[in-house]
Amino acid sequence: MAISLRKARTIIRKALDKGREMDLKPLSVVVLDAGGHVQAFEREDGAAPGRFAIAHGKAYGAVMLGMAGTAQMNRAEDQAYFMAAVNGVYGGQVIPVPGGVLLRDKKGAVIGAVGVTGDTSDNDAVAALNGIEAAGLTGEI
Amino acid sequence: MAISLRKARTIIRKALDKGREMDLKPLSVVVLDAGGHVQAFEREDGAAPGRFAIAHGKAYGAVMLGMAGTAQMNRAEDQAYFMAAVNGVYGGQVIPVPGGVLLRDKKGAVIGAVGVTGDTSDNDAVAALNGIEAAGLTGEI
Amino acid sequence: MAISLRKARTIIRKALDKGREMDLKPLSVVVLDAGGHVQAFEREDGAAPGRFAIAHGKAYGAVMLGMAGTAQMNRAEDQAYFMAAVNGVYGGQVIPVPGGVLLRDKKGAVIGAVGVTGDTSDNDAVAALNGIEAAGLTGEI
Amino acid sequence: MAISLRKARTIIRKALDKGREMDLKPLSVVVLDAGGHVQAFEREDGAAPGRFAIAHGKAYGAVMLGMAGTAQMNRAEDQAYFMAAVNGVYGGQVIPVPGGVLLRDKKGAVIGAVGVTGDTSDNDAVAALNGIEAAGLTGEI
Numbered sequence: 098m099a100i101s102l103r104k105a106r107t108i109i110r111k112a113l114d115k116g117r118e119m120d121l122k123p124l125s126v127v128v129l130d131a132g133g134h135v136q137a138f139e140r141e142d143g144a145a146p147g148r149f150a151i152a153h154g155k156a157y158g159a160v161m162l163g164m165a166g167t168a169q170m171n172r173a174e175d176q177a178y179f180m181a182a183v184n185g186v187y188g189g190q191v192i193p194v195p196g197g198v199l200l201r202d203k204k205g206a207v208i209g210a211v212g213v214t215g216d217t218s219d220n221d222a223v224a225a226l227n228g229i230e231a232a233g234l235t236g237e238i
Numbered sequence: 239m240a241i242s243l244r245k246a247r248t249i250i251r252k253a254l255d256k257g258r259e260m261d262l263k264p265l266s267v268v269v270l271d272a273g274g275h276v277q278a279f280e281r282e283d284g285a286a287p288g289r290f291a292i293a294h295g296k297a298y299g300a301v302m303l304g305m306a307g308t309a310q311m312n313r314a315e316d317q318a319y320f321m322a323a324v325n326g327v328y329g330g331q332v333i334p335v336p337g338g339v340l341l342r343d344k345k346g347a348v349i350g351a352v353g354v355t356g357d358t359s360d361n362d363a364v365a366a367l368n369g370i371e372a373a374g375l376t377g378e379i
Numbered sequence: 380m381a382i383s384l385r386k387a388r389t390i391i392r393k394a395l396d397k398g399r400e401m402d403l404k405p406l407s408v409v410v411l412d413a414g415g416h417v418q419a420f421e422r423e424d425g426a427a428p429g430r431f432a433i434a435h436g437k438a439y440g441a442v443m444l445g446m447a448g449t450a451q452m453n454r455a456e457d458q459a460y461f462m463a464a465v466n467g468v469y470g471g472q473v474i475p476v477p478g479g480v481l482l483r484d485k486k487g488a489v490i491g492a493v494g495v496t497g498d499t500s501d502n503d504a505v506a507a508l509n510g511i512e513a514a515g516l517t518g519e520i
Numbered sequence: 521m522a523i524s525l526r527k528a529r530t531i532i533r534k535a536l537d538k539g540r541e542m543d544l545k546p547l548s549v550v551v552l553d554a555g556g557h558v559q560a561f562e563r564e565d566g567a568a569p570g571r572f573a574i575a576h577g578k579a580y581g582a583v584m585l586g587m588a589g590t591a592q593m594n595r596a597e598d599q600a601y602f603m604a605a606v607n608g609v610y611g612g613q614v615i616p617v618p619g620g621v622l623l624r625d626k627k628g629a630v631i632g633a634v635g636v637t638g639d640t641s642d643n644d645a646v647a648a649l650n651g652i653e654a655a656g657l658t659g660e661i
Contacts, residue, residue, distance in 0.1 A: 101283050132414015132569055134287035138279040142243050146275035161570025178596040178603055178616065185612025186573035188470070207568065286489065287414055288443025291468035314460040321460055330467025334460065384565050416569035420561040424525050428557035 100130055100200065100209045104232045105137040112213055112228030113141060116220075124215035124224055127152040131208050133160040141215070148214055155197030155221075156212030157190050158183075163207055165237040166197030166222065196221030198229060199237040211236065241271055241341065241350045245373045246278040253354055253369030254282060257361075265356035265365055268293040272349050274301040282356070289355050296338030296362075297353030298331050299324070304348055306378040307363065310334035337362030339370060340378040352377065382412055382482065382491045386514045387419040394495055394510030395423060398502075406497035406506055409434040413490050415442040423497070430496055436474030437503075438494030441481045443469055445489055447519040448479030448504065478503030480511060481519040493518065523553055523623065523632045527655045528560040535636055535651030536564060539643075547638035547647055550575040554631050556583040564638070571637055578620030578644075579635030580613050581606070586630055588660040589645065592616030619644030621652060622660040634659065 105128040116124040123141035125148035130136050133156075140148050159165050162183070164172070173180040173193045184191045195218040200209045211229060213221040222238040229236035246269040257265040264282035266289035271277050274297075281289050300306050303324065305313075314321040314334045321334050336359040341350040352370060354362040363379040370377035382390075387410040398406040405423035407430035412418050415438075422430050441447050444465070446454075455462040455475045466473045477500040482491045493511060495503040504520040511518035528551040539547040546564035548571035553559050556579075563571050582588050585606065587595070596603040596616045603616050618641040623632040634652060636644040645661040652659035 099283070102280060106280075130287065130414065132287050132412065132416060134281075134414060135279060135290035136281050138276060139243060139247075140275075140277050142240070146271065146273050149276035161568060161573075163568030163570075176617075178600045181604060182577065182607060182612075182615045182617075183574070185607050186577045186615060187570060189612070206566070284488070286443060286445030288469060291443075292465070295464065295468045318460045322463060325464060325467045330464075330471070333464045333468060335458075335464075381565070384562060388562075412569065414569050416563075417561060417572040418563050420558060421525060421529075422557075422559050424522070428553065428555050431558035 100128060100136055102137060104234070107232040108211055108228035109137055109139050110228070111231035112211070112224045113139065115224040115227035116216070119220065121216040121220050121224065124213055124221070125149065125152045126228065127156050127212045129156045129160055129210050131160065133157050136209070144215055151192055151214040152212035154190055154192030154212070155194065155214060156210035158187070158193055159197040159199045159210040160207060161187055165199040166193065166195040167238055169193035169197065170195060194218045195238055196225060198222060198225040200229065200234050201237060241269060241277055243278060245375070248373040249352055249369035250278060250280050251369070252372035253352070253365045254280065256365040256368035257357070260361065262357040262361050262365065265354055265362070266290060266293045267366070267369065268297050268353045270297045270301050270351050272301065274298050277350070285356055292333055292355040293353035295331055295333030295353070296335065296355060297351040299334055300338040300340045300351035301348065302328055302332070306340040307334065307336040307338035308379055310338065311336060335359045336379055337366060339363060339366040341370065341375050342378060382410060382418055384419060386516070389514040390493055390510035391419060391421050392510070393513035394493070394506040395421065397506040397509035398498070401502065403498040403502050403506065406495055406503070407431065407434045408510065409438050409494045411438045411442055411492050413442065415439050418491070426497055433474055433496040434494040436472055436494070437476065437479030437496060438492035440469070440473035440475055441479040441492040442489065447481040448475065448477040449520055451475035451479065452477060476500045477520055478507060480504060480507040482511065482516050483519060523551060523559055525560060527657070530655040531634055531651035532560060532562050533651070534654035535634070535647045536562065538647040538650035539639070542643065542646070544639035544643050544647065547636055547644070548572060548575045549648070549651065550579050550635045552579045552583050552633050554583070556580050559632070567638055574615055574637040575635035577613055577615030577635070578617065578637060579633040581616055582620040582622045582633035583630065584610055584614070588622040589616065589618040589620035590661055592620065593618060617641045618661055619648060621645060621648040623652065623657050624660060
């Protein structure tokens with residue numbers, strides 16, 4: 098099961114909608130496939146220019162490690178040098194905080210990840226989940 | 239004048255529509271702002287996983303050099319070592335071929351660029367222009 | 380359809396067997412998944428130490444671009460600066476010659492790639508195909 | 521004394537067998553030679569796509585420093601900036617935790633390393649040792 102562009106669009110739109118509903122700061126949302134490659138991305142007007150890299154880093158680490166943002170953050174809190182080393186082998190492309198949400202199919206296989214950035218990490222994760230559920234998928238924050 | 243997310247979406251959708259109308263291979267389209275930063279991106283189902291980097295490279299070179307893809311290609315044909323050196327200073331992020339289209343406002347100032355990849359470079363540029371014109375902007379291929 | 384470890388092992392063993400049968404130099408064989416990530420690799424005794432990177436580079440470019448080694452080589456012959464630029468955006472990880480063989484499923488979707496190195500590029504591709512066919516898959520050289 | 525491909529295969533198979541016996545998460549196992557170069561690698565079905573880099577990082581640091589994963593971890597706990605600096609000179613390719621197991625010959629010379637990842641670092645090391653012992657070698661965890 099792959100993430101179609103149609104589903105990726107739904108995830109992004111509904112994550113952004115949630116941001117507007119909650120009156121969050123401008124959000125940026127990326128959807129990566131099961132190989133960690135970019136399927137779709139949008140940055141809201143007013144967001145800082147560098148937000149693609151942050152959204153990407155949250156989702157990329159989730160796919161590559163098979164570990165969602167919260168689990169990555171816990172590992173970074175416990176063993177900072179380990180997550181620093183992980184970033185080394187992944188070319189510095191991992192942002193280990195909530196807002197990186199794993200997408201799993203019904204059998205539990207990882208089919209991609211969503212990365213949201215712009216507000217607090219916890220609010221970013223809420224917006225991501227809203228988009229993921231609207232697309233009929235299950236997210237692990 | 240900035241590229242709003244609304245306009246970026248129009249550019250992408252209409253570029254993809256053109257690809258379907260012309261029966262091109264699956265396309266990937268990125269829109270960068272005036273600073274060369276990603277505003278929006280979509281990759282059609284069936285496109286190769288690495289297409290974000292190619293689309294980005296086409297548009298990034300255009301913004302950073304203020305030179306569209308065709309002009310970059312001509313320079314590469316004439317003086318390959320120059321474009322290789324340009325890639326050195328830009329971290330290897332430039333793909334100097336058509337499909338990287340500069341966006342200019344009415345006074346001629348660069349406000350961003352569009353990068354399209356998936357079919358031949360010339361067809362990629364045609365698809366990009368279709369999206370740009372649908373958004374009421376002017377493209378330089 | 381994913382490449383299982385069982386199939387990857389078959390590909391590698393039968394590619395190496397073909398090399399022994401043809402009396403080729405020691406071979407190295409990598410199998411990448413549809414996202415360009417390493418599934419399995421073996422380097423024969425007597426092969427040079429750096430062969431992983433060559434095998435990987437042949438297969439990685441094939442997956443990321445959706446273009447097999449022969450097509451990449453033709454593009455490099457026609458437009459050397461383009462393949463050089465592609466290598467820039469992919470972090471210098473692409474070796475554009477035969478021996479990078481695309482794996483497609485019955486519908487034509489890319490499900491991974493095999494990279495073989497050690498002998499001539501053409502012989503490398505023959506060994507790769509032998510492994511791929513033994514695993515019941517179709518290769519594009 | 522080098523690690524033959526035959527021995528590398530035994531190490532990997534028996535490490536994976538141990539993982540199944542202990543009901544660990546899907547494992548990935550790499551064998552590096554005395555120069556830190558990849559000899560063989562396998563990633564079990566269901567493992568995250570980025571596991572090659574983690575397995576490699578565990579084994580690579582072990583060979584390059586002549587120091588097994590546990591010793592590296594202790595050094596990182598005591599002096600995090602030292603291991604960070606080590607990663608600088610080795611291009612960010614070192615993961616300093618258990619699961620990186622040094623291989624020594626009977627005279628104590630380092631002949632390579634095994635890297636295992638997928639479960640807890642301690643379980644990864646147990647699986648590695650099982651493979652190493654099955655191949656008639658001695659591992660230092």
